[in-house]
Amino acid sequence: MASMTADLAFVSNYPMAKASCMDLGKRVFGVPVSPRIIWSNRRKLKSFATRAVMQVGSIVEESKKEECLGLDVVTEAELREKGFLGLRKTKLVCTVGPACCSYEELEKLASAGMNVARLNMCHNTRIWHQDVIKKIKKLNHEKGFCVSVMIDTEGSQIHVADHGGPSSVKAEDGSIWFFTTEKFEGCRSFTVQASYEGFAEGIKEGDELVVDGGMATFEVIERIGNDLRCKCIDPGLLLPRAKLSFWRNGKLVEKHHELPTLSTKDWSDIEFGISEGVDFIAMSFVRDADAVKHLKNYLLNKNKSIKVLAKIESLESLHNLEEIVEASDGIMVARGDLGVEIPLEQIPTVQEKIIILCRQLNKPVIVASQLLESMIEYPTPTRAEVADVSEAVRQYADALMLSGESAIGCFGEKAVCVLRMASTRMELWSREENQQPSFPQRELGVSLSDQIAEQICNSASRMANNLGVDAVFVYTKHGQMASLLSRNRPIPPIFAFTNEESTQMALNLQWGVIPILFDLSDDMDANMAKTIDLIKAKGMLKEGDAVLIVSDAIPTVYQTLQVKVI
Ligand SMILES: Nc1ncnc2c1ncn2[C@@H]1O[C@H](COP(=O)(O)OP(=O)(O)OP(=O)(O)O)[C@@H](O)[C@H]1O
Ligand SMILES: CC(=O)C(=O)O
Ligand SMILES: [K+]
Ligand SMILES: [Mg+2]
The missing domain is CATH 2.40.33.10 (PK beta-barrel domain-like)
Structure with a gap:
């Protein structure tokens, strides 16, 4: 039987540690697959850990003056309060409307944990949307938040x-x-x-x-x-x-095929989004992959790295689900309109099916609509709503979305807190009480196009879990390896260092990833030393803490990988 072995380059100056890593890699996987990692482990490699940290410590002395760590204020506060393993993994999207469009209200949502702000182009004027985008960018710039911006097209809908x-x-x-x-x-x-x-x-x-x-x-x-x-x-x-x-006769009379997925108004809104520098475009009423490919090519030709999310909200999109997920950069389970086109009792199973498919094909997925609907009017959610939110978290959705709760509701900030608390609680429960295997590998049955990167990230995530490391660091240009690691839903948080702002903002939507803008150099050793030091200097990483490191940032290092099929 053919078996594949990967002989991967270790980014480490320690021959002894390298040998121990290889050995452990073999014990963990049963095959000689070893991701290029440098790590130290409190329990198993104490002596190496001390040496590694000391080495890093000497590098930070030289680089102290020039660098600062671009960690956003919310993550930094959460990290100080709860430590690495206490960081929330599920991301939060808030729809911005009249109830939360002031600078102060947006700041409250950002402080409460909003990762992405959604602007629904169905409502209000472009001037209004432009003003909101400006305020969000100002908050990021002046107050140290990291909130991405999404526009959601109106689409052609019968209403x-x-x-x-x-x-x-x-x-x-x-x-x-x-x-x-x-x-x-x-x-x-x-x-x-x-x-x-x-x-x-x-x-x-x-x-x-x-x-x-x-x-x-x-x-x-x-x-x-x-x-x-x-x-x-x-x-x-x-x-x-x-x-x-x-x-x-109990069946939907489909009328969407008569309408264009992107109307003339939608194209004008897309141009607006491009000129305002948004990070995501969510396409309403996607029917097939062609519309998604068309918009992606359009953006590519304009040299824009805006991510295109396909909204699954019509019966037809369910028929073409796999090709749509494949073509897009991410998916939104838009349960509001979906519930108009399919019987409501089918929504829970359709949601789970979409989430699993997105993980297999490595696309981030947002669960949207009516999560905390009663909070539009009341300061507490219903028990059923909290159960619904928790179920989406248990299914490992990348993100949860608020609609009217934040856009027009009286308790938007509170609603974000409810999402944050419910997600953190369910993440902890899944993990600590071991109710769910942290690594449901069987669900990831599909092999993606870049098998080497996929295998490295699968193995790295498994190692991170088995060895109980505190954090995973990934150095990435376009976010590929960060996203492949996130796909495994590992126990430790994934700190993704990138020198591309568009990558940073796109990774904001991905489960467990903390994107950090960092001036990556061609010297991997220096990148590692600097980032570990900067986190250490903030008192967040102590001697003996374990960090696992993966990289796709530097082509020359990547090319040192060899894969042999025997
Ligand atoms: N920019 C805005 N200006 C005014 N009202 C808004 C705005 N954005 C949202 N709303 C209000 O909040 C409610 C919920 O917002 P949302 O945009 O999520 O609606 P939706 O129907 O779920 O989305 P979609 O139209 O994409 O299906 C809307 O019905 C609308 O009343
Ligand atoms: C979000 C959205 O568009 C829906 O649920 O219909
Ligand atoms: K919309
Ligand atoms: Mg909709």
Whole structure:
């Protein structure tokens, strides 16, 4: 049987330590695979640890004046309070809206743990969004936060343009309503404006018109040109921009294929995002991989390293899930609109399936919508909401997202704290009480295109867990190895040092990764010595602490790897 061995270069000046590492590598894996690492272990290699740290200590004396560690203020505070293993791994995304758009409110969200700010281009003006982006960049620059910016496209969706009332309107059982595409000013009672011209096309008498995934339901009783006369059969509320879907014989009548994934307005919003230097573009209502590839190529041709996230929120996207995940830089499980297109009871299993697929294909995944919905109005979440949040963390999603809770709610900061506390608690439970194997290797069955990097990171993560190291340091240009390490969901946090700001901001979304902007040199020994020293100088790393180091930053070091298939 063919077996693969990797003979990898150690970045270490200590022959004795190197031999011990190799030996331990063999014992840990049972095969001679050894990632290029330098590490010291409190328990197993005490003498080497002392020597290594002393060596590093002498280097810091020389470099003290010129460097500072670009660790963000939130991580630094958390690290001081809880230590390496207490750092939160699950990332938090907050939607910015009128309730949190001031500098002070944004600062509160950032302090509470917001990693990414999301701007939904459905709402408000570009000037408003520009102002928010400026404030976030100012907070990062002046106050030492590290918050990335995401814009979320409006997409082409069939929704209520106007329902004839100022806010919500009740539809009573048996009441007759007109749904029209005719544009009119002001209110007409029992008349609802739909956003899309072709809204009534293909719709027949007897079809059901479902509002917001079940908030209210109507039966189509007559089609009159572009209008539908409908009877309310399940009373409920019509909210502004309520989503509309049609059902026939218990199946969704799919209408998205009639609409472009990126409208003219979406392209203008993308241009806006590019010029404002956003880090992520989340594409609404992605149907297949082509739209994602198109946007990615567009950005590539403009030499922009903005990450493209595909939102899974239509039935069609579920049919093409694998190709969409493959084509994108990350995924959002957009449960709000997804719940309009599939029965609600299917959401939990679909969510888990998407999270597993994203991990296999190494793409970050965000779980979004209604996580703490009741906190829009109340200062405490329901028990069911906390259970939902914890389940997403237990499934190892990369990130959790707040929508209305932060955008329009009265308790946005508190909602972030609830997410933070629930995630930290569940991460600890999974790990310490050993309820879940920390390394579910079987779930990572797929081999990615760069097998060497994949194997190094799998092995490194396993070593980090088995040896009980305090932290993993990765030196990375484009974030590849940081992301491959994160994919393994190792126990220690992953400190990713990169000299590319776009890499730093993109890694902000990845589970367990603390991205740090650092002036990497071509000398790996110097990089290691400097970064270890800088963390040590802040009192965060003590003698005897163990750090495992991986790198994809320097091509010449990378090329010293050899892989033999025997
Ligand atoms: N920039 C904004 N200005 C005004 N209101 C906003 C803004 N962003 C969000 N909101 C409000 O917060 C609510 C929740 O926001 P969010 O953008 O997450 O809605 P969503 O329906 O989940 O997203 P999507 O439209 O992408 O499906 C919205 O219904 C809207 O009322
Ligand atoms: C976030 C979003 O777009 C949704 O849940 O529909
Ligand atoms: K949107
Ligand atoms: Mg949506």
